């Protein structure tokens with residue numbers, strides 16, 4: 001049995017004869033084999049034989065090894081966070097169970113509550129705005145730049161009121177939002193910016209990494225994102241100096257071991273937000289998730305390079321068709337992470353709108369992703385008496401136009417060359433059919 005560390009209250013007895021370790025159950029060889037079988041699935045004689053050999057070796061290993069001292073929030077998590085900071089050029093970034101919980105910490109720092117307004121782009125995923133909705137704050141929808149689908153700074157300026165407490169731009173598909181004007185507007189009005197960088201880990205904006213510019217940036221490590229920590233995970237980075245030293249404490253109720261109260265191992269404090277203190281909840285991550293994050297973070301540059309290659313290939317292939325509005329590829333200074341490839345058309349030139357194109361692509365077996373759209377149509381907002389959906393839609397004309405008529409998203413990673421070529425062919429064929437009225 002491995003020694004538990006003296007520093008952590010869950011295993012606080014150190015080198016004692018009767019360790020606290022007995023409290024939690026450890027992994028054994030069978031547990032590990034279940035994971036091996038899950039991560040490396042297969043069937044057939046050859047597979048069964050290889051698996052049996054691995055099982056035998058794992059059992060032998062388990063006889064001569066000890067389990068880790070801790071499974072949650074320990075040295076691997078700390079190392080993963082150091083790796084993230086080194087990659088982003090940040091300090092004090094927190095590894096959290098998912099991006100949404102990272103947002104929650106930032107929203108709590110901003111003391112978001114009833115009566116406050118939070119400006120979000122009309123096109124995103126519900127996670128961007130779930131916390132303000134859940135606490136009864138008012139969402140204000142900002143129209144998008146039709147080219148990038150990201151928050152339009154001009155409309156942002158129009159939508160600021162004296163109740164605005166936070167601006168939450170999103171880097172849709174991994175294309176960086178226009179942060180300079182957004183930050184300028186926010187600074188002018190003393191409003192915090194929480195960037196939803198769920199798609200944008202590794203992207204840069206004007207030579208600066210996403211994660212180093214906004215007051216807070218959340219990244220997602222969910223299984224569909226550019227890298228993952230075994231299916232779920234998130235990163236929260238901050239540039240708020242006053243909050244950085246306590247941000248990680250928001251992951252565990254605001255406990256502090258530096259200050260102890262009488263007869264106790266720790267104290268629990270409220271965390272100071274921008275306007276008033278708040279109570280933190282539990283957003284702990286496991287050591288195994290941390291290992292997953294570190295391994296994949298080492299590969300991220302290669303992953304983005306491959307995604308970029310696919311985006312360039314698709315742009316090149318689709319350039320023969322003037323109905324296609326090419327995906328922006330960025331430049332030396334602004335580099336998207338290409339989480340998704342944005343396929344956009346000019347309906348007038350294509351002989352129909354994107355709904356027709358999506359139908360044709362589906363018939364040809366090409367998956368499109370109908371995922372990001374004007375979220376005020378969802379029941380949680382549309383049936384809420386605080387919102388007037390028609391008025392919101394009227395205030396977001398670009399959003400309605402691009403969503404209904406112009407864009408969809410395509411996968412740009414993990415495809416074989418054959419699938420990639422087929423996808424490009426299918427798009428060109430489909431538009432050709434639309435133009436001919438077939």
Ligand SMILES: *Cc1c(COP(=O)(O)O)cnc(C)c1O
Nearest residue numbers: 098099100125127198220221222
């Ligand atoms: C995936 C996603 C999130 C949420 O990420 P989780 O890690 O699943 O919480 C937030 N915003 C956008 C735009 C996303 O696509």
